Every structure is written in structure tokens, then in C-alpha cells.
Amino acid sequence: KQEVTQIPAALSVPEGENLVLNCSFTDSAIYNLQWFRQDPGKGLTSLLLIQSSQREQTSGRLNASLDKSSGRSTLYIAASQPGDSATYLCAVLLNYGGSQGNLIFGKGTKLSVKP
Amino acid sequence: EPEVTQTPSHQVTQMGQEVILRCVPISNHLYFYWYRQILGQKVEFLVSFYNNEISEKSEIFDDQFSVERPDGSNFTLKIRSTKLEDSAMYFCASSEDESFGSPLHFGNGTRLTVT
Numbered sequence: 001k002q003e004v005t006q007i008p009a010a011l012s013v014p015e016g017e018n019l020v021l022n023c024s025f026t027d028s029a030i031y032n033l034q035w036f037r038q039d040p041g042k043g044l045t046s047l048l049l050i051q052s053s054q055r056e057q058t059s060g061r062l063n064a065s066l067d068k069s070s071g072r073s074t075l076y077i078a079a080s081q082p083g084d085s086a087t088y089l090c091a092v093l094l095n096y097g098g099s100q101g102n103l104i105f106g107k108g109t110k111l112s113v114k115p
Numbered sequence: 116e117p118e119v120t121q122t123p124s125h126q127v128t129q130m131g132q133e134v135i136l137r138c139v140p141i142s143n144h145l146y147f148y149w150y151r152q153i154l155g156q157k158v159e160f161l162v163s164f165y166n167n168e169i170s171e172k173s174e175i176f177d178d179q180f181s182v183e184r185p186d187g188s189n190f191t192l193k194i195r196s197t198k199l200e201d202s203a204m205y206f207c208a209s210s211e212d213e214s215f216g217s218p219l220h221f222g223n224g225t226r227l228t229v230t
Contacts, residue, residue: 004157034218043119043206044158044221089158101148101163101210101219102171107156 002027006090006106013080014114021075021109023090028068035064035075036089038108044089048075080113087111117141119222121207127228128197136192136225138207147190148208148219149182151175158206164190197229 003026013019023033032051036044048057048064050073056065063076077084087110091103120139128134140147149161162172164182181193190209194201204226208219 036221041223041226043121043223044208046218046220049218091158101146101208102160102173103150103158103219104160105158 002030002092002094002104004090004092004104004106006088006109008109009107010110010112012112012114015080015082017080017113018076018078019080019111021077021088021090021111023073023075023106025071025073025092025104027094028071029094030068031093033064033066033073034091034093034103035062035073036091038087038089047088077111080111082113082115085111085113119207119209119220121205121222121225123225124223125226125228127230130199130229131196134194134197134227136194136205136207136227138190138192138222139188140190140207140209141211141220142188144209144211144220146170146210146212146217147182147184148210149192150206150208150221151203152206152224153200153203161192194227197227199229202227202229 005024007022034049035047038044050057050066061078066073087108089108091105122137147164150158152158160173162176163170179195183191204224206221206224208221210217210219
């Protein structure tokens with residue numbers, strides 16, 4: 001059974017720091033991996049999607065990497081800002097021929113960026 | 116930017132009552148999903164829906180749950196007889212097509228409280 005783990009559970013950094021959020025998964029047979037942002041009381045905003053054949057994706061100050069063989073992904077945030085404060089969720093889509101929507105989520109990393 | 120909208124934002128109901136949670140997916144999307152998040156826990160997949168039928172469902176999605184697309188725009192989740200443990204945030208999501216590179220777009224959720 002696929003398990004997704006995110007470390008650390010919470011992270012507090014001063015504004016301007018570069019930081020890395022970690023995600024690990026137990027079954028390397030995935031189609032893709034997505035990183036989401038969740039603000040308190042809000043829905044999930046898709047940040048980056050990495051296909052299983054890709055190594056990384058970039059969007060602005062965000063860079064996500066994927067090492068499928070070792071079951072790891074990282075989300076790198078450059079020059080963090082207070083507006084980056086949120087919970088960041090990692091989710092994988094299993095490669096078993098089912099629908100594309102059965103994402104397995106981690107519990108998230110709650111990021112706080114202090115001004 | 117088009118978005119998934121959910122109503123109501125908060126629903127309080129008594130145990131044993133029926134509730135219907137409503138969602139308007141992004142207009143050109145073809146795949147629709149419901150997820151839930153119990154307070155403090157991971158986001159969990161409930162069901163996916165395509166071409167007016169369920170394409171996949173999880174163990175959580177038992178006979179008490181049903182989904183429907185009553186017209187060209189709405190997508191609903193019905194819980195027939197609510198239990199205390201159904202209290203959670205329910206998220207609707209949609210995606211554009213069946214390719215595994217298509218990200219899911221989530222709504223802001225409906226917080227269901229069963230008393």
C-alpha cells in the first residue's frame with residue numbers, strides 16, 4: 001500500500017531564506033507527483049506536477065525534483081516571502097491503470113515565513 | 116482564471132440527516148472528483164466521475180454516498196444518513212482530460228459538521 005510521508009511537519013524560517021520541503025513515497029510505481037499549497041480554510045492550489053519520466057519542474061521561485069527510484073521528491077522555495085506561509089502537500093498518482101484522480105496525499109508541511 | 120466553486124462553504128447537520136454538497140467544476144473539464152479531509156488528517160480520495168458514471172471509488176465511498184451530475188454544470192455529493200465521523204472538509208476537483216499529465220483543480224471545500 002502506497003504511503004506518502006512529508007518531513008518536516010512544520011517549518012519556520014525568516015523571510016528571504018531558501019528552503020527545501022521533503023516528500024517520500026513507498027511505492028515507486030507512480031504516474032506523476034503533484035505539489036499543492038493549502039491556505040487555512042481554503043482548497044488546494046496545484047503548484048507543480050512532475051511526470052514519472054521527468055526529473056524536475058520549475059515555476060517561478062519554486063523547483064520540484066523527483067527521484068522515482070529512491071521514492072523521493074523535494075520542493076525548493078527560493079527567497080521565501082511571508083506570502084509563502086501555507087501548508088504544502090505532496091501527492092502521488094499510482095501507476096496501476098485506474099482513474100487519474102486517485103491521488104495519495106502526504107500530511108503536509110506547514111510553512112511559516114517570518115517577516 | 117476559471118475555478119471550481121463549492122457551496123455551501125459550511126454545512127451543519129444532525130446525525131441521520133441527508134446532506135447534498137454542491138460543486139461547479141471548470142466548464143471545459145471532463146473528469147470530476149470528491150475528496151475529503153478530516154481535521155488534522157490527510158486528504159483522502161472518495162470518488163472519480165466521468166461520462167456520467169463513477170470511474171473509481173475508495174473504500175470510504177460506501178452505500179451512504181452517491182454522486183450525480185444533474186445538469187451540464189453541477190456535480191453533487193450526497194450523504195444519505197450522516198454519521199458523526201462524516202464531519203470533515205469535502206473538496207471537489209476537476210481535470211481537463213484523461214491524460215495523466217492533467218493536474219487536478221480543487222475548490223475551496225465545504226466544511227461539514229455533523230452533530
